Amino acid sequence: xxxxxxxxSIRFVLLILLQVLVFNHMxxxxxxxxxxxxxxxxxxxxxMHTNRIAxxxxxxxxxxxxxxxxxxxxxxxxxxxxxxxxxxFILVSSFGISYEHQNLKxxxxxxxxxxxxxxxxxxxxxxxxxxxxxFNISHFLFIIKQxxxxxxxxxxxxxxxxxxxxxxKV
Amino acid sequence: xxxxxxxxxxxxxxxxFLFLLVIAVALTIQSHTYHSNKFINSxxxxxxxxxxLRNNMTSYFGLKKYNKRLLNENTILKEKIQHxxxxxxxxxxxxxTVKSDxxxxxxxxxxxGKVINSTYHKKKNYLTLDRGKKDSIIxxxxxxxxxxxxxxxxxxxxxxxxxxxxLNENSTINAQLKKTDHFGSLVWDGGNPNVVQLTDIxxxxxxxIGDTIITGGxxxxxxxxxxxxxxxxxxxxxxxNYFTVNVKLFNDMTDVGFVQLIKNNEAVEIKRLExxxxx
Numbered sequence: 001x002x003x004x005x006x007x008x009s010i011r012f013v014l015l016i017l018l019q020v021l022v023f024n025h026m027x028x029x030x031x032x033x034x035x036x037x038x039x040x041x042x043x044x045x046x047x048m049h050t051n052r053i054a055x056x057x058x059x060x061x062x063x064x065x066x067x068x069x070x071x072x073x074x075x076x077x078x079x080x081x082x083x084x085x086x087x088x089f090i091l092v093s094s095f096g097i098s099y100e101h102q103n104l105k106x107x108x109x110x111x112x113x114x115x116x117x118x119x120x121x122x123x124x125x126x127x128x129x130x131x132x133x134x135f136n137i138s139h140f141l142f143i144i145k146q147x148x149x150x151x152x153x154x155x156x157x158x159x160x161x162x163x164x165x166x167x168x169k170v
Numbered sequence: 171x172x173x174x175x176x177x178x179x180x181x182x183x184x185x186x187f188l189f190l191l192v193i194a195v196a197l198t199i200q201s202h203t204y205h206s207n208k209f210i211n212s213x214x215x216x217x218x219x220x221x222x223l224r225n226n227m228t229s230y231f232g233l234k235k236y237n238k239r240l241l242n243e244n245t246i247l248k249e250k251i252q253h254x255x256x257x258x259x260x261x262x263x264x265x266x267t268v269k270s271d272x273x274x275x276x277x278x279x280x281x282x283g284k285v286i287n288s289t290y291h292k293k294k295n296y297l298t299l300d301r302g303k304k305d306s307i308i309x310x311x312x313x314x315x316x317x318x319x320x321x322x323x324x325x326x327x328x329x330x331x332x333x334x335x336x337l338n339e340n341s342t343i344n345a346q347l348k349k350t351d352h353f354g355s356l357v358w359d360g361g362n363p364n365v366v367q368l369t370d371i372x373x374x375x376x377x378x379i380g381d382t383i384i385t386g387g388x389x390x391x392x393x394x395x396x397x398x399x400x401x402x403x404x405x406x407x408x409x410x411n412y413f414t415v416n417v418k419l420f421n422d423m424t425d426v427g428f429v430q431l432i433k434n435n436e437a438v439e440i441k442r443l444e445x446x447x448x449x
Contacts, residue, residue, distance in 0.1 A: 017220070027290065053183060071201075073197050077197065085184075133292065
């Protein structure tokens with residue numbers, strides 16, 4: 001429990017700093033400027049058996065900090081909340097009921113499940129984010145395009161991160 | 171009663187989620203109205219401080235380029251001074267009458283600043299500057315570089331300020347052709363970060379690709395004549411009465427370092443007059 005608290009705190013600070021100092025300035029020009037949001041790792045890796053109200057509040061604060069840095073009102077906050085709220089359902093649908101017994105170490109979980117979990121999570125998060133960030137229905141196509149491209153980009157980043165960090169013991 | 175309590179306890183997660191979501195959406199809506207981004211902005215002690223720290227580390231990489239630009243600007247300014255002193259040497263009287271007549275020297279005041287954070291790939295882009303109230307910065311000051319305009323100051327805290335970039339859908343700036351006085355408003359369609367749109371230019375205006383666009387003097391924010399960009403292409407609107415002009419910016423908005431802020435000392439007076447005549 002204690003080590004989980006510590007690693008989550010480290011992730012909290014580190015991912016905000018990385019997002020704000022590196023990834024927000026990294027607009028890659030593929031069919032328009034897109035940038036990744038790998039900070040979703042924090043929410044994707046939150047412990048599961050903790051009080052859900054606490055988790056939601058934590059996600060709220062996490063998103064609020066990102067919004068402060070990005071001058072984006074409450075877009076990141078809402079997106080983080082949605083992801084934190086829907087996460088249990090995505091977990092069940094991508095890993096089956098058995099996920100309840102695991103501590104989200106992806107070593108022994110099948111790769112397909114992880115990919116689905118990350119991709120669906122990112123998609124939900126980015127959909128909320130871009131609708132609220134742009135907040136203009138006449139940019140419908142832009143939002144869809146941005147959502148899809150960023151989802152792919154972020155998912156790849158997140159999966160790379162998992163690949164690098166979660167398999168230390170092997 | 172028991173049932174209501176049971177329901178509340180059972181669905182407390184969802185209710186809490188909805189409560190927080192409402193706050194988040196309210197903050198979002200609030201941020202999309204032009205003048206009121208009260209709570210969530212990057213002028214705070216923490217956010218501004220971190221951006222400044224980052225900038226202190228990264229700003230060294232651009233110094234060579236900025237030195238060169240500074241040198242160019244100095245050369246141009248020196249030429250102008252030379253020109254002016256030649257003029258005043260010959261006709262000193264003119265100089266004196268100009269000074270006492272219009273007071274134009276003290277109307278606009280310039281401050282320098284450094285961009286510590288900026289974006290250009292969103293639909294609503296902002297910059298953060300390392301200047302705030304303690305440097306006598308106020309909101310609605312114009313922000314320019316030696317090449318052209320950047321945006322307008324929005325929020326000011328003790329040490330930092332945010333700027334609405336011209337690459338922001340909420341920004342409208344009065345602009346005109348350099349050759350003639352046909353004016354329109356400068357907006358951004360959210361596409362290419364190097365191209366902005368000048369709308370409502372009358373059909374009679376003689377447009378040519380490559381012509382320079384400058385700020386018009388019709389707002390209290392920018393003085394007249396600050397360069398913006400050159401005409402890339404233009405087309406008539408649906409109603410065939412107005413042109414929409416694509417303007418290629420002189421500034422590279424993806425790479426902004428040092429800026430100047432312009433304070434209009436008569437802005438308050440002008441605004442008060444305009445408000446009182448509206449009533």
